[in-house]
Amino acid sequence: xxxxxxxxxAKERREKFVPKGVSTxxxxxxxxxxxxWMWDENGKAYLDFAGGIGCLNVGSAHPEVVAAVQEQAxxxxxxxxxxxxxxPYLALVEQLCRIAPISGEKKALLANSGAEAVENxxxxxxxxxxxxxVLVFENAFxxxxxxxxxLTSKIVxxxxxxxxxxxxxYRIPYAYCYRCPFGKTYGKCAYECVDAVYHAFExxxxxxxxxxxxxxxxxxxxxxxxxxxEYLPAIRQICREKGIIFIVDEVQTGFGRxxxxxxxxxxxxxxxxxxxxxxxxxxxxxxxxxxxxxxxxDATVVGGLGGTFGGNPLAAAAALKVIELMERDDLPxxxxxxxxxxxxxxxxxxxxxPAIGDVRAQGAMVAFELVKDPAQKNPFPxxxxxxxxxxxxxxxxxxxxxxxxxxxxxxVPLVISExxxxxGLSILVxxxxxxxxxxxxxxxxxx
Numbered sequence: 035x036x037x038x039x040x041x042x043x044a045k046e047r048r049e050k051f052v053p054k055g056v057s058t059x060x061x062x063x064x065x066x067x068x069x070x071w072m073w074d075e076n077g078k079a080y081l082d083f084a085g086g087i088g089c090l091n092v093g094s095a096h097p098e099v100v101a102a103v104q105e106q107a108x109x110x111x112x113x114x115x116x117x118x119x120x121x122p123y124l125a126l127v128e129q130l131c132r133i134a135p136i137s138g139e140k141k142a143l144l145a146n147s148g149a150e151a152v153e154n155x156x157x158x159x160x161x162x163x164x165x166x167x168v169l170v171f172e173n174a175f176x177x178x179x180x181x182x183x184x185l186t187s188k189i190v191x192x193x194x195x196x197x198x199x200x201x202x203x204y205r206i207p208y209a210y211c212y213r214c215p216f217g218k219t220y221g222k223c224a225y226e227c228v229d230a231v232y233h234a235f236e237x238x239x240x241x242x243x244x245x246x247x248x249x250x251x252x253x254x255x256x257x258x259x260x261x262x263x264e265y266l267p268a269i270r271q272i273c274r275e276k277g278i279i280f281i282v283d284e285v286q287t288g289f290g291r292x293x294x295x296x297x298x299x300x301x302x303x304x305x306x307x308x309x310x311x312x313x314x315x316x317x318x319x320x321x322x323x324x325x326x327x328x329x330x331x332d333a334t335v336v337g338g339l340g341g342t343f344g345g346n347p348l349a350a351a352a353a354l355k356v357i358e359l360m361e362r363d364d365l366p367x368x369x370x371x372x373x374x375x376x377x378x379x380x381x382x383x384x385x386x387x388p389a390i391g392d393v394r395a396q397g398a399m400v401a402f403e404l405v406k407d408p409a410q411k412n413p414f415p416x417x418x419x420x421x422x423x424x425x426x427x428x429x430x431x432x433x434x435x436x437x438x439x440x441x442x443x444x445x446v447p448l449v450i451s452e453x454x455x456x457x458g459l460s461i462l463v464x465x466x467x468x469x470x471x472x473x474x475x476x477x478x479x480x481x
Contacts, residue, residue, distance in 0.1 A: 044061065044062070044063045044075070045061060048061075055191075057191070059422065059426075059433060059434065060426045060431060062074040062075070062078070062080075062426075063075045064080075067082070067094035067095055068093070068094055068095050069093040069094060069095075069096075069447060069449055069450070070082050070093055070094075070446065070447040070449065070450040070451075070454050070458075071094075071454070072094065072431065078429065079429060080426075080429045080430065080431050081429060081430050081431065081454060081457060081458040081461070082094065082431050082446075082447060083425075083430055083431055083432050083444045083445070083446050083458055083462075084431045084432060084433045084444075084445055085314075085445035085446065085447050086313075086318060087286075087313070087433065087445065088254070088285075088286045088291065088313045088314060088445045089313045089314055089316070089317070089318050090314065090317065090318055090445075090447050091289050091290050091291055091314035091317075091356075091360075091365065091369075091447060091448045092314065092317050092356055092359050092360070092365065092447070092448065092449060093447040093448075093449040093450075094318065094447070095318075096317060096355075096359065096449070098355055098358075098359065099317045099352050099355045099356065099359075102351045102352060102354065102355040103319070103348050103351055103352050105351070106122060106347055106348050106351035107348060109347075110122075110347045111346075111347065111348065112343070112346060112347065113347070114342055114343075115144070115340060115344060115345055116337075116340055116342075120345075120347050120350075121347075122345070122347040122350035122351050122354065123144060123345040123347070123350050125350070125354055126142075126144065126323075126345065126350045126353050126354055127141070127142040127143070127144065127323075127345075129354060129357050130142040130311070130323055130325050130357075131325060133295060133357065134296070134309055134325040135295075135296050135298055135299050135304075135305075135306075135309075136305060136306055136307075136309065136325065136326065136327060137305050137327075138327055138328070139327070139328035139329075140325055140326065140327060140328055140331075141325075141326065141328045141331040141332065142323050142324065142325040142326075142331075143323065143324050143331070143339050143340065143344070143345075144321060144322070144323050144344045144345030144350065145321075145322045145323070145324070145340075145341055145344040145345075146320045146321065146322060146341065146343055146344060146346075146349075147177070147312055147320060147322050148176075148177055148283075148285035148286075148310065148312035148313060148322055149176065149177025149178060149179045149182040150177075150179075150322055150341065150344075151285065151310035151311065151312055151322035151323060151324050152176045152177055152181075152182060152185065152248065152281075152283060152285075152310050153177070153179060153181050153182065154324050154339055155246070155248070155281045155308045155310050155324045155326070156168055156181065156185075156245070156246055156248065156281070157334065157338070157339070158279075158308065158324065158326065158330060158331060158333060158334060158339070159245045159246035159279035159281060159307075159308065159330070160245045160246070161333040161334040161335075161338070162245075162279060162329075162330045162333035163245045163246075163277065163278075163279060165242070165243050165244060165245035166202045166243060166245060167202040167203070167204060167239045167243045167244045167245060168185065168202065168203050168204070168244070168245060168246050168247070168248060169204050169205075169206060169231070169234065169239075169244055169246070169247040169248070169278070170185045170187070170203060170204070170205055170206075170247075170248050170249075171187070171205065171206060171207070171208040171249060171250075171253070172187050172205055172206070172207050172208050172210075172215070172256075173187050173188075173208050173210060173253050173256030173257065173259060173437055174186060174187045174205075174208070174248075174249075174250060174253060174256060175187070175188065175192070175250075175253070175254055175255035175256060176248060176250075176283060178192065180196075180199060180200055181199075181200045183196060183199055184199035184200040184201075184203045185203060185248055186255075187205065187256065187437070188255065188256070188437055202239075202243075204234060204238045204239045204244075206230050206231055206234050206238075207227055207230050208227065208253060208256070208259060208261065209227040209228075209259075209261035209262055209265040210253075210256075210259050210261075211261075211262060212259075212391070212392040212394075212403065212411070213411060214226075214227075215227070215230075216230075220262055225264065225265075225268065227265065228265065228268045228269060228272075231269055231272050232272070235276075241276040241277075241278065242276075242277075244276065244278050245278070245279060246278060246279040246280075246281050246308075247269065247273050247278050247279070247280055247281065248281045248283055249266070249269065249280075249281070249282060249283065250282075250283045250286070250287065251266060251282055251283075251284065251287055251292075251297035251298055251300075252286075252287050252292060252297055252396050252399055254285075254286035254287070254435070254443075255435055255436075256435070256436065256437060257394075257401060257403060257435050257436035257437065257441040257443070258394050258395070258396075258399055258400070258401035258435065258441065258443050259394065260394050260395070260396045263300075263301070266298075266301060266304060267301055267303075267304060270304055270305075270306075273307075279307045279308060279330065280306050280307045280308070281306065281307065281308045281309075281310065282297075282298055282304075282306040282308070282309050282310070283310050284296050284297060284298070284309050284310060284311055285310055285311065285312040285313050285322070286313055286399075286445075287396075287399060288309075288311050288312075288313070288314065288315065289311070289313070289314040289315055289356065289360060290314070290360050290365040290366040290368075290369050290397075290448055291314065291369060291397060291398060291399050291445070291448075292366075292369065292396040292397035292398070292399050293366055293367075293369045293370040293373060293396065293397025293398070294366050294397070295360060295366055296309065297396065300396070306326075307326055307327055307330055308324055308325070308326035308327075308330065308331075309324070309325050309326065310322070310323070310324055311323045311324075311325065314356065315353050315356060316349045316352050316353050316356070317352045317353075317355070317356050318352075319346075319348060319349040319352045319353075320343075320346075320349060321345070321346065321349035321350065321352070321353055363449075365448040365449070366397070368398075368448045368449075369397040369398035369448050370397055370398075372397075372398040372446055372448065372450065372455060373395045373396070373397045373398040373399070373400055375455060375459070376395065376398070376400045376444065376446070376455075376459065377393060377395045377400060379459050379462075379463065380393040380400070380402050381393055383402075383463065383466055384402070387466065387470050388408045389404055389405060389406065389408075389414055389417060389470065389473075390402050390403075390404060390466075391403050391404065391405035391408050391411055398444075398445075398446055398448060399443075399445065400443070400444045400446075401435065401441050401442060401443040401444065402441070402442055403436065403440060403441045404417045404418050404421075404440045404441070404442070405440070413436075413438035413439075413440040414440050415434075415438055415439040415440045417440075417469060417470075417473060418434050418436075418439060418440045418441065418442055419434065419439070420469040420472070420473075421442055421462075421465050421466055421469050422434055422442060424465035424468055424469055425461055425462060425465045428461045428464065428465060429461060430458050430461040430462060430465070432444060432462075433445070446458070
């Protein structure tokens with residue numbers, strides 16, 4: 035069997051053994067990674083501007099994280115929190131309660147993935163309120179489980195053919211100012227996106243039936259959509275008025291990415307009821323968490339929460355080191371610097387190329403949206419794919435995002451050096467120049 039598989043290249047092995055539903059944006063095999071660099075099986079180096087979809091804020095194989103995991107591996111691999119307590123689990127929930135931007139007494143539980151964290155948060159909210167319905171947003175992404183997909187907005191590829199989904203989920207517009215669902219312009223609008231929540235209570239669901247609102251402070255898979263500063267406080271206030279649990283999904287925005295440890299810290303008094311965390315919490319190891327107000331977290335029956343591998347000692351040890359690194363090295367401040375530099379470069383490109391319709395960022399959560407006509411804002415997914423592909427060929431790993439697959443998003447490890455950041459940006463500029471020139475050339479040759 036070894037000889038047979040060795041005769042197949044990576045593409046052939048993938049086609050033979052991996053279901054087609056598992057997508058891969060870049061075809062090469064990565065065999066080693068360190069910091070912001072990755073190397074494939076042929077030794078070719080790539081700068082990582084994807085960060086494992088936001089899991090590597092402290093970089094790949096951070097030596098202190100590796101040492102913490104190795105030390106823990108020699109002591110204890112697994113007990114299951116439902117069988118016995120273990121020190122990494124207890125130490126981590128204590129630290130998460132310390133750093134979470136939630137007022138009052140807090141408690142936390144550990145799971146394995148962002149989807150698990152979101153599902154547990156919804157369960158907790160339903161237990162506490164004794165209500166069933168959940169409010170979510172257009173362009174949202176909250177995971178690939180059945181409830182996660184019910185909360186998620188994009189049909190293809192996430193939801194197509196996978197229904198029926200969990201009921202009592204109601205979707206409302208998000209404050210996507212570049213593509214305002216109400217045809218308004220920010221600064222000249224009456225915050226129809228906020229009024230839409232009240233409208234939902236008149237046409238979709240009785241607010242007395244709503245257990246929770248689940249919101250990403252910056253929408254991730256939806257295209258790195260950063261709402262205007264008034265939006266989240268306004269919908270938070272609605273939740274207070276109606277007794278609705280305010281769940282903030284910080285799976286992708288958390289742990290320094292947006293220039294604060296958590297994105298909600300960009301606001302003075304958002305004070306979520308529950309926060310879900312994952313991705314960069316574990317520096318690449320699978321771990322997630324729900325942190326919330328203690329009385330809400332305690333609402334479920336004994337045994338109603340948890341899972342076999344939740345808070346695995348290895349992953350918890352990695353997470354503890356991540357928190358230490360975030361605070362000691364002030365990585366959120368580094369995110370602000372990275373984001374400012376990337377945004378400057380992208381704004382210059384936007385002035386050169388009208389096809390770059392919008393540049394969006396909060397800290398080092400940076401993206402640009404591609405359109406065929408800046409006036410019509412018709413999506414340009416072909417250009418997005420071309421830029422991502424060219425960057426990959428030149429040694430820069432990027433990702434697509436957005437409902438229309440027309441957004442290039444960047445999740446640069448926050449430990450990247452200035453020189454490496456400039457190298458990556460140079461590759462990006464070169465790829466955009468080439469892709470735009472080819473497109474313009476094709477336009478000129480059309481009959």
